[in-house]
Amino acid sequence: MSGADWIELGDIVGVHGVRGAVKIRSWTRPRENIFSYPIWRLVSESGEQTATLIKGQAQGRGLVAQLKDVNDRDQAAALRGAKIQIPKADLPPPAPGEYYWADLEGLQVQTVTGEDLGTVTGLMETGANDVLVVQGERERLIPFVPELYVKQVDMAAGRVIVDWDATF
Structure with a gap:
């Protein structure tokens, strides 16, 4: 897929706890809708990788996600700054008069x-x-x-x- 085939839904802004959970910022409305997409492409300066969402939840004013195979704080910290993308085709079509x-x-x-x-x-x-x-x-x-x-x-x-x- 080309870059135009992907859409950015948010980014990873930090770590949460010691078991590999990440804090995320979501561009979706409502913000928890980012958890509706279980497969993410994480894009950072060091490259890109696929991540599978195990669970996600609101935590205070932010969001916290647990990703498959991210099991400790160091692994989570390595993802800080990564952009969260999904295939654009996975989005529902906008209603008439609405636009992404x-x-x-x-x-x-x-x-x-x-x-x-x-x-x-x-x-x-x-x-x-x-x-x-x-x-x-x-x-x-x-x-x-x-x-x-x-x-x-x-x-x-x-x-x-x-x-x-x-x-x-």
């Missing part, structure tokens, strides 16, 4: 008047609403508010049409 963030990255952003603002390079969660990070001649942060600012997402054409002043 990863599907929006790389789309061209144009104003309703046709002015090119750049490319979606990421999204941010602010609490009030999600925000498109658009990189063109400069970086712009555009609230992802359908109908108000985001007028159209055309996946087939590879673009997002926004009602946004290009001078902002």
Whole structure:
């Protein structure tokens, strides 16, 4: 599978206890949904490996996972910083009008008047609403508010049409 065939669901941020459990950060909503995918590809600077989830649970404000063949704190610590990915094909299809963030990255952003603002390079969660990070001649942060600012997402054409002043 190519890199485009995988989607990042979170990362390993630390260790938990002495029996090899890892602390994870999840991008899924709700955050525990990451445990719905039992086979992970862990990608780090040292390479990639497949990991099998034995169990996962919420632990305070974070998440803790036990992975097969990770049996002690040192093995768990070696995974710190690894990105957790799954095959994109394993995700359920989004409902009409909904998008996975990863599907929006790389789309061209144009104003309703046709002015090119750049490319979606990421999204941010602010609490009030999600925000498109658009990189063109400069970086712009555009609230992802359908109908108000985001007028159209055309996946087939590879673009997002926004009602946004290009001078902002």
